[in-house]
Amino acid sequence: MVKPSIRLLAVDIDGTLTDSHFKISARNIAALRAAHEAGVQIMLATGRRHDYAMPVAKEVGVPLCLATSNGALIRSSEGETFYTDRLPAATARKLIAHMDEFRGHAVLTFDRAGHDALVLERLDELTQSVSRWLEVNKPNIHRVSPLESALDHNEDPIQAMYCGRVARMEEAQQRLAGSDFLGEITILRTQYDHRDLSILDILNQGCSKGHAVRRWAEEHNIPRGQIMAIGDNYNDLEMLEFAGLPVVMGNASDDLKQPGWHVTTSNEESGVAQAVEEILGLALRT
DSSP states (O other), X not given: OXXXXXXXXXXXXXXXXXXXXXXXXXXXXXXXXXXXXXXXXXXEEOSSOHHHHHHHHHHHTSOOEEEEGGGTEEEETTSOEEEEOOOOHHHHHHHHHHTGXXXXXXXXXOSOSSTTSEEESOSHHHHHHOHHHHHHTGGGEEEOSSGGGGGTTOOOOSEEEEEXXXXXXXXXXXXXXXXXXXXXXXXXXXXXXXXXXXXXXXXXXXXXXXXXXXHHHHHTTOOXXXXXXXXXXXXXXXXXXXXXXXXXXXXXOGGGOOTTOEEOOOGGGTHHHHHHHHHHTOOOOO
């Protein structure tokens, strides 16, 4: 790897910073802390909502920025909000109506503290696919029926999500492709074949992790050549394409390992630390 001066490090969480047990290795934490000490700004860019990502930020233990819900919300680990790109309530209504047969897979995310940050209509389909996620987020889940009633006050959600088995979400994606509001939304897919799990995040048009990184870089006058991004899944593509130094995890699908992109070791082998150590010339192995 060429070793340029990196000023911004954007790192995905699940499948990248965390291992298969959703733990962060001591080596990964040490590498991020060393990068911070070297003057590099750290951004956790994740599909998780902000409150669900905060425990990871706290474990890293340095001031950083979080681009959550795939870039829809940019907020510091200290709680300062820099940017929000919500899905318009009118568009969310169209989405729910168009995706009527997938109601059991749907979740609306709002930027709220408390039990109604996540709103869904049914648990049955989601329990089959993301039971752990449901358990961890249980205090923040509110069930309403019909789901559209969550939008009665015209509060714009951060995003919508459809989650389920890979084959079922392929059907959902085909259904979305036939909608008359594609120009109003961004569809980002996260897929874990070994878990037979696919997640479709529906965001405002143009919203993505790449958009969040670009916005942050422009605000802080950081050129693309001084941005390093590390990811493992399809929702990381825009971020990796924007970064001057894109790094793909060894556990990523082969079709994400594009020519010219560095491939680090897997998330089970502290691939984030391996890449950061190499680019910063550090000796942090534990």
